[in-house]
Amino acid sequence: MxxxxxxxxxxxxxxxxxxxxxxxxxxxxxxxxxxxxxxxxxxxxxxxxxxxxxxxxxxxxxxxxxxxxxxxxxxxxxxxxxxxxxxxxxxxxxxxxxxxxxxxxxxxxxxxxxxxxxxxxxxxxxxxxxxxxxxxxxxxxxxxxxxxxxxxxxxxxxxxxxxxxxxxxxxxxxxxxxxxxxxxxxxxxxxxxxxxxxxxxxxxxxxxxxxxxxxxxxxxxxxxxxxxxxxxxxxxxxxxxxxxxxxxxxxxxxxxxxxxxxxxxxxxxxxxxxxxxxxxxxxxxxxxxxxxxxxxEYKLFPGYLAKYFQLKMIPPITCKRLLQVLPQRTLMLILEGKMNSSIIDAVMNQRVLITSQVEDFQLPCSSEISRPIRQVIYGLLLLGEQRSTGTSKCYVEEYFRQQTKLSSQKVEGLQTMDGLQLKTLLEEPLSVRLQVLLDTLGVSSEMLRGIQPDLHLQIFVTRYWLVNAQPQPSQMHLWGLLLGMVYGKFSSTLKGQIDMLLGPKKLQTAGRRIDLEHETAHLYSQWQSCLKWSLSLNSLLCFPVSEPEIASLYSGTWLHQVVRELRRGRPLDSLLERGSSAERHFKQLKDVVESLVGENFIKRMRTGLGQRTVGNTHRDYNGHNQPIDELSSYFEHLMYEYDYEDDDDLNENLGKSKAKYHPDISCTIRTRHKSKARNANHPSKKYERSCFD
Missing domain, CATH: 3.40.50.1010 (5'-nuclease)
Known part of the structure; x- marks a missing residue:
């Protein structure tokens, strides 16, 4: 070839x-x-x-x-x-x-x-x-x-x-x-x-x-x-x-x-x-x-693309390893552009080049947060082949930035508890393939109830990001991200423009140069990395959840401006019209995220205003002093009354999840029919993921 x-x-x-x-x-x-x-x-x-x-x-x-x-x-x-x-x-x-x-x-x-x-x-x-x-x-x-x-x-x-x-x-x-x-x-x-x-x-x-x-x-x-x-x-x-x-x-x-x-x-x-x-x-x-x-290399003769376009035929592949590892269904998804080409690199070369992003270069590479997701992908790709040769482990060399230099690290592929193999994945029930995705993203099957199917992946990724991001996202970053999803859903329609008062041209900062807020950039780079590799895992598992329209989930310039305005004190009710479908969609997203991490988790998140506070006040977007508590007043009208109490179990679970960056991590993903009984009284007790231990 x-x-x-x-x-x-x-x-x-x-x-x-x-x-x-x-x-x-x-x-x-x-x-x-x-x-x-x-x-x-x-x-x-x-x-x-x-x-x-x-x-x-x-x-x-x-x-x-x-x-x-x-x-x-x-x-x-x-x-x-x-x-x-x-x-x-x-x-x-x-x-x-x-x-x-x-x-x-x-x-x-x-x-x-x-x-x-x-x-x-x-x-x-x-x-x-x-x-x-x-x-x-x-x-x-x-x-x-x-x-x-x-x-x-x-x-x-x-x-x-x-x-x-x-x-x-x-x-x-x-x-x-x-x-x-x-x-x-x-x-x-x-x-x-x-x-x-x-x-x-x-x-x-x-x-x-x-x-x-x-x-x-x-x-x-x-x-x-x-x-x-x-x-x-x-x-x-x-x-x-x-x-x-x-x-x-x-x-x-x-x-x-x-x-x-x-x-x-x-x-x-x-x-x-x-x-x-x-x-x-x-x-x-x-x-x-x-x-x-x-x-x-410049001599031409008929290749394989004509047959692919005309007959959807999988081409002859010279790399025997690729044929041994990837089933026909996976090869077709690659050809259709529905799967990340890094999958091929991982199989053929046992190496993956991580995409560089604009982020805080004083912090570890933003892709570290999604490494456990990639480890599950590597395990599905390579562990079935390894077992046939009598070995029980597989590794992929990841190339990523360490400070400002290209570095590499061997990353071990993770095994699902039931030993799912890529070759036989399509034979597995949807519930099993779905559970692998849920386990990887730290979501229990009980949490699915009441969540619209078209919101599944973006919300699961957001939950994973909230729990595992370093530094921890503030409320401003979460609200900004959810507002961005609302904006993406409604901004392309006339009704959306009526329903949602905020457009890019209405922001105070629009039309002039804005210095980058490195923490915000780093956190959203982490979220995008989580989404990228969750999309790959979802496709590898033959789409147990539907794929969201990615372009509607993230508009970077708009999103950074929103976070900046919120941080400066702009009230949320200037961004969403009360009673509108945009506000209802924001509340739906907020409620779903809250159900996955718990209200206590949201309340314990930093506001994102600390660096701009003087005593109990900060400057609003018009330059006036404003009590911090007033900034959250609009959020509060969206939230139900909740008796705050410390949740040691949630703290313990979140603390365990931070350990997953360790390169030598070894863990097992549980599938649904092997999961232990959960305490149904609290979301955080319903799910404990052993690979984050």
Whole structure:
């Protein structure tokens, strides 16, 4: 299976600035279009300046992408979206991957300090794929890297590729390549003669590009292999001064020079022979191997995507370990984009790269809170295979930030008490699969009563976050999070705008720069990490609970502004209209969360006002002194009267749960029919989770 292409840094800029004849204007309509999903996501998020500092504005991204595909439909363009899967399993790119991971940590740190960088929110891929399913756009998540498969399908279907990846300047595609940078999708035009709508694009073909150098098109893969090889560092070739062959004034003279140098040869064999003449025998062997592999990666023949799109066939998979571990149902969920590609990394490589977030870099990595969830995932994935070999333990190497440096740690997979195996998971009753999810998130089956099914996952995750987050969330953080869920549910409808008085434009802080509150950022990064891995576990368990619409759960800029206003003393009744459906939904969410952790837990949470208090007062959002107790008056009218009393059992249970970060933790998840009897008089006595002990 081809999965490895290299790209050439600077080639896109070179072509756009120095070789404009290679890009010709085209009115594009009424054709299939293969879209590089990861590249489109990246380009759209950053080109439209969506939020990076506050954990992401998923609703704004969803609106943007919806409009994008609406305009494609208006022009009779038929999109097919292809995503990357796991990172390279051969190990040859590992050092490059590690360096990129460190670069992402550096970028997240820079954004947390108010600097300009590029950091994708942790759930953006989930939001994008979920939206594509909702819009009924055909998509596939490849098992490994997607570039070669995209190019192979484009050649087979004779349709262009939409991407900004420089690899597609190298693949010799009959129908060519459309750079996203020049894809004017926002302005749908109409042909005066035919009245048909189209999108103005710039179209690239290898044939036209090479013609400008009078160069054989087969030499372009040699060019890419010399300048873009991630596998064998061609030091001798790289040291050659290609710039001396440049004949134009360009910021990339090495690109121009190498293209001019190659153009003197009739084909790849003669060019490679010329390269080898000045090398030692040892260097020749390394160079020949590297170039031959690189050139091979750009040769196209039919791949597996056509059969997948047409027949939903699972492709032939070269990795035997993947076939041994993952059942057909799980493989299909991966291909459908309904499962995190980290699942493939965990199985193939026994390693997982944790996504970097904008958070408090003085605190431990925000992903530590979700490690026990991942441990259950690793156990389901790997322990069945381990038992067949006579071993009882499995480990996955997790790569994450420690302070500002990339670090790693072996994490043990956890076993469910009943020894559930992925291969036979579908044969298990729904109640058993549900109980694994509940046990992992610390929820008893009794707690399910009265909770709407469509609220299950978001509320379970919120409960898990409240109990396990460090530092402990304040009431402000919880109320802000629940208000965000209410806003997400109602803000997209006219009725919602009437019902809910607060919109982003009505906030005092809207429209001006806001410094990041690091504690708030860290806590919400922890919540997002919990949600991300709970979604993965839920899909691995074949969806015992329904998947929520992720974009409606978290709008980072809005949420941070709400918390800031609440902290400054803005009363809640200025955010929700009393008696409205928005207020009723907030009360429903509040009551459900309270039922899962207990009213005492909520009352014992810090208010979040301590750092701004002077005596018994703090400044409200108009700058006036206001008693702290008045800030909670609106919450109190939503709460039932409750006799406060200390709850030692809850304290003990919460204290135990904090121990779960220990890397050598060993525990067993109980399933429903093996659970012990609970004391029904108090929620906290109904459930004790042994893996948090």
């Amino acid at each position: 081809h999965c490895v292409t290299m790209g050439v840094r600077g080639l896109k800029t070179y072509i756009e600035s120095r070789n404009k004849n290679a890009l010709r204007s085209l009115a594009f309509r009424d054709k299939k279009l293969l879209i590089d999903g990861c590249n489109l996501l990246y380009t759209m998020y950053f080109d439209y300046n969506l939020d990076e500092m506050h954990g992401g504005d998923y609703d704004a991204f969803e609106e943007l992408i919806t409009e994008f595909f609406k305009n494609l439909t208006a022009c009779d363009i038929h999109p097919y979206v292809v995503f990357d899967g796991a990172a390279d399993h051969t190990g040859k790119k590992w050092e490059t991957i590690r360096q990129r991971k460190q670069d992402k940590i550096n970028a997240a740190l820079a954004v947390s300090e108010g600097k300009k960088e590029k950091v994708l929110p942790i759930l953006i891929g989930n939001v994008f794929r979920q939206l594509l399913h909702k819009l009924k756009i055909p998509l596939v998540q490849c098992i490994e890297e997607a570039d070669w498969e995209i190019a192979a399908l484009a050649e087979e279907w004779n349709c262009p590729v939409l991407s900004n990846d420089s690899d597609f300047y190298i693949f010799n595609l009959k129908a060519g390549f459309l750079p996203i940078t020049h894809f004017q999708w926002e302005t749908v035009k109409q042909d005066r003669r035919t009245n048909k709508k189209f999108i103005q694009v710039k179209h690239f073909t290898v044939r036209k590009f090479c013609a400008s150098f009078k160069m054989n098109t087969n030499l372009l893969p040699v060019f890419a292999s010399i300048l873009g090889n991630d596998y064998v560092k061609l030091q001798n070739i790289r040291c050659m001064n290609w710039a001396e062959h440049s004949v134009t004034d360009t910021p990339h003279p090495h690109i121009d020079g190498l293209l001019n140098w190659l153009s003197q040869f009739p084909g790849p064999e003669v060019a490679v022979s010329a390269l080898l003449k000045t090398m030692s025998e040892n260097d020749k062997a390394i160079t020949i191997e590297a170039l031959s592999k690189g050139i091979q």
